[in-house]
Amino acid sequence: MSELAKTYDPSTLEKKWYEEWLQRRYFHGEAAAPKAPFSIVIPPPNVTGSLHMGHALGRTIEDIFTRWKRMAAFNAMWLPGTDHAGIATQLVVERDLKATDKKSRHDLGREKFIERIWTWREKYGGRILEQLKLLGCSVDWDRTRFTMEPAYSKAVVECFVRLFEEGLIYRDTRLINWCVSCRTALSDLEVDHDEGAQGELYEFAYQMTDGSGEVVVATTRPETMLGDTAVAVHPDDPRHQAKIGKLLVHPFTARTFPVIADAILVDPKFGTGAVKVTPSHDPNDFDTGKRHKLEFISILDQTGVVNEAGGPFAGMDRFAARKAVKAKLKELGFERGSKPHVHAVGHCQRCAAVVEPLISTQWFVKMEPLAKPAIEAVEQGKTKFVPETWSKTYMHWMTNIRDWCISRQLWWGHRIPAWYCGNCQAVTVARTTPGACSKCASADLRQDEDVLDTWFSSWLWPFATLGWPEPARELKTFYPTTLLVTGYDILFFWVARMMMAGLHFMKKVPFRTVYLHTIVTDDKGEKMSKVKGNTIDPVDVIEKHGADSLRFALAWLTTMASQGKNIKFSLSNVEDARRFCNKIWNAARFVLMNLDGYDPNRFADRTAEGPDSASFDLPERWILSRVQRATETVNNALDEYRVSDAAQAVYHFIWDEVCDWYIELAKGRLADKESPDRWKVQGALVTALETAMRLLHPFMPFITEELWQQLPKTASASQSIMITLYPIPDLRFIDDASESSMALVQKVITTIRTLRTERKVPSSVRSRVILNVSDDYKKTILAGYQALVAEQGRCREVLVRRGGEAPPDPAVIGMAGDIEVVLLLEEVADTADENAKLEKERSKVLSDRDHLKKKLDNPQFAERAPAAVLEKDRARLGELEAALGRLDAALKRLK
RNA sequence: AGGCACGUAGCUCAGUGGAAGAGCACUACCUUGACACGGUAGGGGUCGGCGGUUCAAUCCCGCCCGUGCCUACCA
Numbered sequence: 020m021s022e023l024a025k026t027y028d029p030s031t032l033e034k035k036w037y038e039e040w041l042q043r044r045y046f047h048g049e050a051a052a053p054k055a056p057f058s059i060v061i062p063p064p065n066v067t068g069s070l071h072m073g074h075a076l077g078r079t080i081e082d083i084f085t086r087w088k089r090m091a092a093f094n095a096m097w098l099p100g101t102d103h104a105g106i107a108t109q110l111v112v113e114r115d116l117k118a119t120d121k122k123s124r125h126d127l128g129r130e131k132f133i134e135r136i137w138t139w140r141e142k143y144g145g146r147i148l149e150q151l152k153l154l155g156c157s158v159d160w161d162r163t164r165f166t167m168e169p170a171y172s173k174a175v176v177e178c179f180v181r182l183f184e185e186g187l188i189y190r191d192t193r194l195i196n197w198c199v200s201c202r203t204a205l206s207d208l209e210v211d212h213d214e215g216a217q218g219e220l221y222e223f224a225y226q227m228t229d230g231s232g233e234v235v236v237a238t239t240r241p242e243t244m245l246g247d248t249a250v251a252v253h254p255d256d257p258r259h260q261a262k263i264g265k266l267l268v269h270p271f272t273a274r275t276f277p278v279i280a281d282a283i284l285v286d287p288k289f290g291t292g293a294v295k296v297t298p299s300h301d302p303n304d305f306d307t308g309k310r311h312k313l314e315f316i317s318i319l320d321q322t323g324v325v326n327e328a329g330g331p332f333a334g335m336d337r338f339a340a341r342k343a344v345k346a347k348l349k350e351l352g353f354e355r356g357s358k359p360h361v362h363a364v365g366h367c368q369r370c371a372a373v374v375e376p377l378i379s380t381q382w383f384v385k386m387e388p389l390a391k392p393a394i395e396a397v398e399q400g401k402t403k404f405v406p407e408t409w410s411k412t413y414m415h416w417m418t419n420i421r422d423w424c425i426s427r428q429l430w431w432g433h434r435i436p437a438w439y440c441g442n443c444q445a446v447t448v449a450r451t452t453p454g455a456c457s458k459c460a461s462a463d464l465r466q467d468e469d470v471l472d473t474w475f476s477s478w479l480w481p482f483a484t485l486g487w488p489e490p491a492r493e494l495k496t497f498y499p500t501t502l503l504v505t506g507y508d509i510l511f512f513w514v515a516r517m518m519m520a521g522l523h524f525m526k527k528v529p530f531r532t533v534y535l536h537t538i539v540t541d542d543k544g545e546k547m548s549k550v551k552g553n554t555i556d557p558v559d560v561i562e563k564h565g566a567d568s569l570r571f572a573l574a575w576l577t578t579m580a581s582q583g584k585n586i587k588f589s590l591s592n593v594e595d596a597r598r599f600c601n602k603i604w605n606a607a608r609f610v611l612m613n614l615d616g617y618d619p620n621r622f623a624d625r626t627a628e629g630p631d632s633a634s635f636d637l638p639e640r641w642i643l644s645r646v647q648r649a650t651e652t653v654n655n656a657l658d659e660y661r662v663s664d665a666a667q668a669v670y671h672f673i674w675d676e677v678c679d680w681y682i683e684l685a686k687g688r689l690a691d692k693e694s695p696d697r698w699k700v701q702g703a704l705v706t707a708l709e710t711a712m713r714l715l716h717p718f719m720p721f722i723t724e725e726l727w728q729q730l731p732k733t734a735s736a737s738q739s740i741m742i743t744l745y746p747i748p749d750l751r752f753i754d755d756a757s758e759s760s761m762a763l764v765q766k767v768i769t770t771i772r773t774l775r776t777e778r779k780v781p782s783s784v785r786s787r788v789i790l791n792v793s794d795d796y797k798k799t800i801l802a803g804y805q806a807l808v809a810e811q812g813r814c815r816e817v818l819v820r821r822g823g824e825a826p827p828d829p830a831v832i833g834m835a836g837d838i839e840v841v842l843l844l845e846e847v848a849d850t851a852d853e854n855a856k857l858e859k860e861r862s863k864v865l866s867d868r869d870h871l872k873k874k875l876d877n878p879q880f881a882e883r884a885p886a887a888v889l890e891k892d893r894a895r896l897g898e899l900e901a902a903l904g905r906l907d908a909a910l911k912r913l914k
Numbered sequence: 915a916g917g918c919a920c921g922u923a924g925c926u927c928a929g930u931g932g933a934a935g936a937g938c939a940c941u942a943c944c945u946u947g948a949c950a951c952g953g954u955a956g957g958g959g960u961c962g963g964c965g966g967u968u969c970a971a972u973c974c975c976g977c978c979c980g981u982g983c984c985u986a987c988c989a
Contacts, residue, residue: 285989289988
């Protein structure tokens with residue numbers, strides 16, 4: 020038998036096995052395979068990215084399910100890839116360009132700059148994929164995709180053109196979110212609102228042209244008054260009714276504009292009841308402007324600088340203009356005060372600059388028709404959310420969905436396939452560069468300069484990666500995908516939109532189940548960020564402790580995330596997992612050290628018909644039954660996406676049952692090399708460990724492979740644990756009677772140990788113990804296994820008897836349920852101590868007994884409680900009564 | 915402002931209409947031939963508060979207090 024290294028060292032073993040698996044092509048899912056498909060598409064990380072804890076968590080969960088299903092004989096396919104990540108990537112490369120060449124992208128020009136991004140991508144774009152290998156991800160590398168590769172780009176264009184032809188994509192001039200720093204339009208989702216920023220509500224007055232007075236208005240953005248074209252009041256507000264229809268004069272531009280009545284915009288209870296209206300720079304005011312056909316005056320340019328419409332303030336940055344406008348209003352005597360005011364300000368998700376609402380011509384997707392089927396699909400259960408609570412959030416967003424601004428004024432991305440005619444101004448949308456205007460046939464065409472929102476390509480990911488729009492075999496086999504695993508932070512950005520695109524283009528949901536995991540934070544619950552310096556780099560963790568430990572730590576922490584709760588991650592979690600690895604390693608060493616003369620084929624033959632044919636002893640019957648329980652628990656937990664429960668079940672099986680009990684029970688019986696039953700113990704050890712390795716493999720692929728390889732196997736065994744069958748419960752080995760017998764034995768042993776500890780009996784001393792039992796059943800079992808009890812309880816003699824003879828003096832007693840465990844001592848025990856201990860135990864038993872008795876005496880209970888509960892409680896009452904009797908007798912003896 | 919959650923052992927979190935759980939931390943003892951990255955035993959919780967439903971509530975319902983998250987155009 021091969022010798023296992025004395026200590027567990029993940030570093031070499033992990034590299035070795037990943038290479039091996041790759042070489043044997045175990046990760047590849049064949050579209051033509053006759054097995055039931057199980058497919059996952061990876062949430063494509065940004066090409067610029069490197070692995071962070073969030074990725075590590077998501078990919079670990081995906082790998083657990085992929086490996087589990089692969090072993091469960093599914094045609095498992097997990098597709099990897101990366102996202103071109105428009106703004107993010109452009110910003111990264113721009114920064115790099117600035118740092119290395121001291122140039123801006125404009126210095127380079129569009130073409131050269133895009134070339135540079137591609138070069139950059141060649142160099143660094145594979146980094147995060149390489150890191151997935153370190154994690155042990157069993158992704159199908161043959162199918163790696165990138166959202167900017169030609170085939171994928173073709174899918175994006177196809178999608179745009181079809182939606183345009185269906186009237187679901189349109190171009191319009193409206194108020195959009197504009198980032199003055201990135202100089203692009205943003206969708207509503209790309210604007211972050213910081214909660215409760217302390218701001219100022221500034222009040223000033225507009226004068227009426229007829230000299231009849233003034234109207235006081237309030238604003239958080241005073242500079243927008245440069246674009247005011249009305250003041251609105253509520254039609255029913257008595258304070259303002261007389262002013263409706265009158266004209267106001269703008270203090271800086273001398274423009275005049277009316278006081279209008281608008282019940283939608285104005286809440287008469289707020290402020291002065293008069294609202295300044297800036298149709299070009301506020302969403303509500305925009306609508307108001309449309310309703311009242313007001314003048315639309317844009318006062319800011321694309322860089323956030325006041326334009327010529329701002330009169331004397333032209334050329335000033337928006338924030339400088341704010342100060343200047345206030346100063347001037349004060350100077351003119353129109354300032355009317357200011358109050359602190361809490362309100363949310365929109366920031367660009369990428370660069371954090373304050374976003375401005377601006378009027379601009381952009382491309383939009385009409386969302387309502389797309390959302391409807393996506394809502395129905397979830398209602399009908401075609402796609403399920405895990406945890407289920409997320410479906411509510413999804414529904415809420417979907418039912419209140421607004422049109423999606425998809426054009427971006429960037430260079431890096433899919434260019435919008437629309438051409439404008441220089442002759443007739445008509446728009447031609449086409450799959451390939453058109454030769455002539457679709458309307459006037461002019462050849463004077465100019466393609467739209469803009470690119471598409473990154474998410475406009477990502478929302479096609481589940482099917483564009485499988486060959487769409489071509490009728491690929493892959494689509495047929497792997498679409499709809501089985502499972503999507505991602506963070507809840509991109510539920511709307513990505514998940515909801517994939518639902519819409521998938522249903523629209525494929526007529527089927529893109530995935531059956533969406534597993535939304537939480538955000539990984541540091542151990543204090545703070546979001547990990549480089550700025551704060553509290554990040555934990557998964558690659559560092561892997562180097563130090565191994566991928567198995569990192570994966571297991573994450574799996575252990577992955578409970579059903581309720582909303583607003585995060586995974587508080589700390590290195591100590593990894594250290595705990597590593598201790599577990601070490602424990603497994605050493606358990607395997609023990610097993611391997613004791614396999615001399617063991618023949619796996621013989622064991623297989625002798626147990627082929629189930630456990631009875633081998634006439635196992637209690638410990639073997641017990642552990643083989645517990646193997647089945649663990650198998651059942653793990654499979655059930657995974658079926659229900661309870662990753663943590665599954666991981667903990669394997670952990671407890673290995674540590675508490677295999678190591679703490681079975682190995683201890685095996686030791687003595689392995690010592691006798693001549694024993695004819697030795698092979699049974701060896702076989703049970705190998706079976707328990709081998710099954711445990713397979714159960715654990717999806718969580719810890721490397722160590723399980725390494726140890727599994729070392730175990731003796733029958734001739735027909737697979738080459739790798741990866742391609743063995745995942746354990747399924749074998750009911751023939753489930754043995755309730757042995758489990759309860761063993762539980763009794765364990766309880767008695769534990770009680771003996773407790774007594775020894777309490778009395779400070781040195782471990783070298785072999786005690787004598789008497790077990791007073793109340794029924795023959797227990798007597799038979801304990802008498803049958805008194806050798807076992809003696810060994811584990813360090814006793815030289817264990818006497819089991821039915822009766823209540825007083826134990827010899829000196830002795831101490833303890834209760835194992837209703838069994839009186841009498842530990843005989845070498846010298847007289849401290850009676851006071853013993854008395855106090857027994858009194859304490861008695862009072863506990865007594866209160867339990869009284870409580871239970873009262874409950875059982877209640878006729879209502881007997882009448883309404885289910886029979887099983889009744890029976891259980893009656894049995895328990897019997898045990899409590901018996902225990903009480905023994906305790907009373909013991910106390911009496913002490914007196 | 916609305917919506918969604920959460921409050922269980924010192925910490926991080928499971929859990930269930932029918933005797934309160936795990937990991938870590940803590941205490942005592944133990945170098946026993948797999949493992950001190952270990953073992954054995956132990957302490958520790960009126961399951962946020964108040965009411966209600968029920969034979970039975972940590973679990974279901976209502977209110978209150980506290981916390982987190984998401985969505986939102988209140989000037």
